[in-house]
Amino acid sequence: MEKAKKQPSTVGAGKKFVDLFCTYGLYFIFIVLIIFFAVQRPNFFSVSNFLLILKSSSVLGIAVVGMFFVLIVAGIDISVSMNMYFSAVIGATVLNSMELPLIVCFLAAGVSGLLIGCINGFFVAKVKIVPFIVTLATYSVAKGLGLFFTNQQMVFLNSSVMTLANAKVFGISVFVFIFLGIVLIAHFVLTSTQFGRQLFACGNNLVGANKMGINGPRTVFLAYAICGALAGIAGMLSACNLSVINPNFAQGDEFVVISSSVIGGASLFGGKGKVLPGAIIGIVMIQAIINGLTMMGASAYSYTIFRGIIIFIAVMVDSIKFSGEIR
Amino acid sequence: MSIKKSLKSIDAIFWFVGVFFIISLIFVPGFAQFSAIKSLLSQTCVLMVLACGVHLTVLNGGVDFTSAALLALTTVVGGSIISTGGALGGSGLAIFLGIVVMLLLGAGFGIINGFSVVTFKMPSFIVTMATQMLVNGLAVVYTGGSSVTGMPAAFGSFGNGSIFVIPYILIIAVLVAVCIHILLTKTLLGRQLYAVGTNPKASLISGISTKKTIFKIYVISGLCAGIAGVIELAYMQSGSVNYGSTMFNDIMGSIIVGGTSPLGGRGKVINTVMGAFLITMIGSVLNILSVPYYMITLIKGLIILIAASLDLVKTKKSMAQ
Numbered sequence: 001m002e003k004a005k006k007q008p009s010t011v012g013a014g015k016k017f018v019d020l021f022c023t024y025g026l027y028f029i030f031i032v033l034i035i036f037f038a039v040q041r042p043n044f045f046s047v048s049n050f051l052l053i054l055k056s057s058s059v060l061g062i063a064v065v066g067m068f069f070v071l072i073v074a075g076i077d078i079s080v081s082m083n084m085y086f087s088a089v090i091g092a093t094v095l096n097s098m099e100l101p102l103i104v105c106f107l108a109a110g111v112s113g114l115l116i117g118c119i120n121g122f123f124v125a126k127v128k129i130v131p132f133i134v135t136l137a138t139y140s141v142a143k144g145l146g147l148f149f150t151n152q153q154m155v156f157l158n159s160s161v162m163t164l165a166n167a168k169v170f171g172i173s174v175f176v177f178i179f180l181g182i183v184l185i186a187h188f189v190l191t192s193t194q195f196g197r198q199l200f201a202c203g204n205n206l207v208g209a210n211k212m213g214i215n216g217p218r219t220v221f222l223a224y225a226i227c228g229a230l231a232g233i234a235g236m237l238s239a240c241n242l243s244v245i246n247p248n249f250a251q252g253d254e255f256v257v258i259s260s261s262v263i264g265g266a267s268l269f270g271g272k273g274k275v276l277p278g279a280i281i282g283i284v285m286i287q288a289i290i291n292g293l294t295m296m297g298a299s300a301y302s303y304t305i306f307r308g309i310i311i312f313i314a315v316m317v318d319s320i321k322f323s324g325e326i327r
Numbered sequence: 328m329s330i331k332k333s334l335k336s337i338d339a340i341f342w343f344v345g346v347f348f349i350i351s352l353i354f355v356p357g358f359a360q361f362s363a364i365k366s367l368l369s370q371t372c373v374l375m376v377l378a379c380g381v382h383l384t385v386l387n388g389g390v391d392f393t394s395a396a397l398l399a400l401t402t403v404v405g406g407s408i409i410s411t412g413g414a415l416g417g418s419g420l421a422i423f424l425g426i427v428v429m430l431l432l433g434a435g436f437g438i439i440n441g442f443s444v445v446t447f448k449m450p451s452f453i454v455t456m457a458t459q460m461l462v463n464g465l466a467v468v469y470t471g472g473s474s475v476t477g478m479p480a481a482f483g484s485f486g487n488g489s490i491f492v493i494p495y496i497l498i499i500a501v502l503v504a505v506c507i508h509i510l511l512t513k514t515l516l517g518r519q520l521y522a523v524g525t526n527p528k529a530s531l532i533s534g535i536s537t538k539k540t541i542f543k544i545y546v547i548s549g550l551c552a553g554i555a556g557v558i559e560l561a562y563m564q565s566g567s568v569n570y571g572s573t574m575f576n577d578i579m580g581s582i583i584v585g586g587t588s589p590l591g592g593r594g595k596v597i598n599t600v601m602g603a604f605l606i607t608m609i610g611s612v613l614n615i616l617s618v619p620y621y622m623i624t625l626i627k628g629l630i631i632l633i634a635a636s637l638d639l640v641k642t643k644k645s646m647a648q
Contacts, residue, residue: 076452129635130589132390132452133579137631140576144625152621255460258453268450301467308460311453312443319449 022317026263029313030285037292044295051172057280057287058179059238060256064279065186066230067261069223070131072190073203074270075124077227078135079116081254082142084235087113088245089146091236092155102164102240109236110229116142117228121221139254147247154246161240175237179280182230187276199223203270252304259311260286262318269318286310340585340601347605351612358615365492367611372500373398373559375603377574378581379507380551382599383544385582386511387524388591389451391545393440394552395578396459397433398571400466401556405429406475406566409482417479429560430553436462437549441542451545466568475566486561496558501600503554507547508596516543525592576627580606584634588642606630 038045063080070077077083091109094100116138123134167174190196198219201209210216239245264282266273289310293303352359377394384391407413408425415421436458443454478486488495511517519540522530531537560566585602587594606627613623 123632123636127636127639129632129639133583133589133631133635136576136579137628137635140624140628140631144621144623144628147621147624148619152619252460255456268453299468301464301472303464304460305464305468308457308464311460312457315449315453315457316443316447319447 018320022321025317026285026314030289033289033292037295041292041295044292049291049295053284053287053291054176055173055241056291057283058173058175059234059241060253060260060287061179061279061283062182062234062237063231063253063257064260064264064283065182065275066227066234067257068186068190068264068266068273068275068279069199070227071203071261071266071268072199072270072273073220073223074206074268075131075220075223076135076258076268077117077120077224077231078132078254078258079120079138079142080135080227080231080257081250081252082139082146083113083116083228083231084238084250084253085245086116086142086146086149086235087232088235088239088249089149089155091232092157092239092245093149095158095161096155099158102160106233106236109232111232113232113235114225114229117225117231118221120228121224124224125217125220150245150247152247154244157239157243157245159243161243165240165243175241178237182233183275183279186279187274190273190275195219195222200271203272205271252307255307255311256283256286259307259314262311262314267318267321268315338586338595338598338601340598340605343584344601344605344608347608351608355612355615358612361492363611363615365489365494367608368492368497369487369494369562370611371604371607372494372496372562373555374574374577374581374607375500375600376503376551376555376558377571378578378599378603379504379596380548380555381578382582382585382587382594382596383507383511383520384451384548385587385589386520386591386594387541387544388527388589389444389541389544390455390579390589391440391548392452392455392459392575393436393462394433394548394555395571395574396462396466397436397549397552398556398559398574399566399568400462400469401429401432401553402560402563402566402570403466403470403475403568404432404566405556406478406560407470409479409560410475410477411479412477417477417482419481422479422482426557429556430550433549433551433553433556434546435549437546437552438542440549441545444545445538445542463568463572470566470568472568474568476564478560478564482561483564486558486564496562499554499558503551504596504600507551510547511596516540520544521592573624576624576631577603577606577610580627580631580634583631583638586638586641588638589635 043049063084067077067080087109090112091105094108095102095105120135120138123129124131164174169177190199198209198214201212201214202216202219206216235250238250260282261273261279262268262282263285264273264278266278289306290303293306357363377398381391381394405425405428408415408428409417409421411417413421415424440451440455440458443449444451485495511520519530519535522535523537523540527537559570581602582594582599583589584605585594585598587599609626609630610623613626
C-alpha cells in the first residue's frame with residue numbers, strides 16, 4: 001500500500017505527541033498494564049511467576065527469532081503456527097515410535113520445519129508470489145499434513161520429555177537457555193556476518209541489492225528456510241512443554257509471533273530489527289500480558305480480543321513511523 | 328473472429344469449471360442429481376458474496392481477512408435479534424431489524440479497516456487480521472460459545488426456498504455479483520480502483536483521490552460480508568461462532584483461481600464468481616467421495632499455490648510478448 005503522500009508539514013504539539021507515542025507508547029501501555037495486574041493480583045510480581053513467564057516466552061520466542069529473519073527481508077510468514085504443529089507431530093512420531101534420544105527428535109522437527117520453510121522460500125523468492133498468499137497456502141498444507149500424520153487424534157508424548165520440560169539450571173528452566181542461545185546465534189548472524197548484512201540490504205531495497213551483486217533470491221530463500229527451521233524447533237519445544245499435541249495445537253500463534261516481532265522492533269516494511277533485545281522484549285511483553293489476564297481470571301475468549309488490539313496498536317505505530325521516514 | 332479465436336478469448340477458469348463439472352457429473356456417483364446440484368448452488372452463495380467483496384480489496388493490492396470472521400459475528404448477532412426467542416419474537420420487524428443490524432455490522436468493520444489502511448497506512452492484511460481476531464473474540468463473548476437457533480418460518484422459507492432449481496439466496500448472491508461487476512466496469516469508482524491497484528503513485532498524480540477510493544472498497548467489502556451473513560443465517564437457520572473459521576482460504580482460492588493478480592490492478596469479478604463455484608464444487612465432490620477433512624485442507628492449499636504460480640507464468644509470458 002505505497003502511496004505517495006507527503007507528510008503534513010504542521011509541526012506542533014500534535015506531531016510531538018504522535019512521535020512520543022510511537023517511541024514509548026507501547027512501553028507505557030505495557031507498564032500501566034503490569035502495574036494494574038500487580039495491584040490486583042500480588043502474586044503476579046513474584047519471582048516464580050516471572051520465571052514462568054520467561055519459560056512460556058522462550059518457546060514461542062524461538063519462532064519470533066525466525067520471524068525476524070523473514071520480516072527483515074520485508075516478507076511475512078503466516079504458516080509459522082501450522083509449521084510448528086506439523087514439525088511437532090513429526091518430532092513426536094519419531095520420539096514415540098523409535099525411542100530415539102530427544103535431540104534426534106528436535107533435529108527431525110527442525111528438518112520438517114526447514115522443509116516447509118524451503119517451500120515458502122522457493123515460492124516467494126524464485127516464483128515471486130506475494131508472501132502472504134504463499135504462506136497462507138502452506139498454512140493449509142502443513143495443517144493438512146499434520147492432521148494426516150496424527151489421524152486427527154491427540155498425540156501424547158513419551159514421558160522422557162518431562163525431564164526436559166522440568167530441567168532447571170540455577171533454578172531457571174533450561175528452555176530459557178535454549179532461547180537465549182538461539183537469540184545470541186541469530187544476533188551474531190545478523191550483525192557480524194556477510195549474510196546478515198545481505199538480509200538487511202535485500203529488505204531495504206531488493207532491486208538495489210540485486211544490482212550490487214547480492215544474490216537476492218537466494219538470501220530471501222534462506223530467510224524463509226531459517227524461519228521454518230526455527231518454527232519447527234519451537235513447535236517441538238512447545239510439545240515437550242505440554243507433553244501432548246492437540247489437533248488445535250499452536251492455532252493462532254502466528255499472530256502472537258508476528259505481533260511480538262513487530263513490538264520487538266522489526267518492521268513489516270523490512271530492513272529493520274535487532275534480535276538481541278527486540279525478540280526477547282517483544283515476546284516477554286506479550287506473554288506477561290497473557291499471563292496477567294489468566295491470573296485475573298479473564299475468559300479465554302477475551303485473549304483473542306486482546307491479541308487483536310495489541311497487534312493492531314503495534315502495527316499502527318510501525319506504520320506511522322514508516323511513513324515518517326524517507327526511503 | 329474465427330471460432331478458434333473466440334474460444335481462446337474465454338478465460339481459463341470457465342474451462343476448469345466446465346470440465347470439472349462434466350467429469351464430476353459422469354464419474355462421481357450421487358453428483359448428477361437434482362438435489363445435489365441444488366445444494367451445491369446454495370452452498371456457493373455465501374462464498375460467492377464474500378469473494379466478490381474481497382475481490383475489490385485484492386484488486387487494490389490489499390486483502391480483507393475480516394470478512395470470513397464477520398460471518399460468525401453477523402450470524403450470531405443478527406440471529407439473536409431475528410430468533411423467535413428474541414425480544415421481538417421473530418416478527419417481520421425483527422427480521423428487518425436483524426438484517427439491517429447485520430449489514431451495519433459488516434459496513435462498520437469495513438469502515439474501521441478502511442480508516443486504518445488509509446489514515447495510518449497500515450498494511451491491509453495485518454489490519455484485517457487484527458480486526459478478524461477482534462471480530463472472532465466479540466462473537467464468542469457475545470454468545471459465550473453457543474450457537475443461536477430458532478429462526479422464524481418466514482425467514483426459513485426464504486433461505487431454503489427456490490424457483491425451480493435456483494434457490495432464492497443464489498438470486499441474491501448473483502445480484503450482488505452483478506452490482507459489483509457494474510461498479511467495476513461502468514462507474515468512475517471502478518476505473519479509479521483499477522488505476523490505483525496498478526499504480527497508486529501515478530493515479531494520485533493524475534488526480535484520483537486514492538484515499539477515498541481505498542476507503543470505499545473496504546466499506547463495500549464489509550457490506551458484502553454483512554450480506555453473506557444474512558444468506559448464511561437464512562440458509563443454515565442458525566448462527567454460530569464457527570461459521571467462516573476456515574473460509575478465508577476458500578475466499579482467497581476463489582479469487583486467485585479466477586486469475587486475479589494478488590499484486591492488484593487486474594481481475595474480473597465474473598471469474599471470481601466462477602472460482603467460488605469451482606472451489607465449492609471441489610469441496611463437495613471430495614466430500615461425496617468421503618475424502619478426509621485434512622486432505623481437503625491440503626488440496627485447497629495446493630490449489631492456491633498452483634493457481635498463483637500459473638498466474639505469474641502467464642503474466643511473464645504476456646510481458647515477453
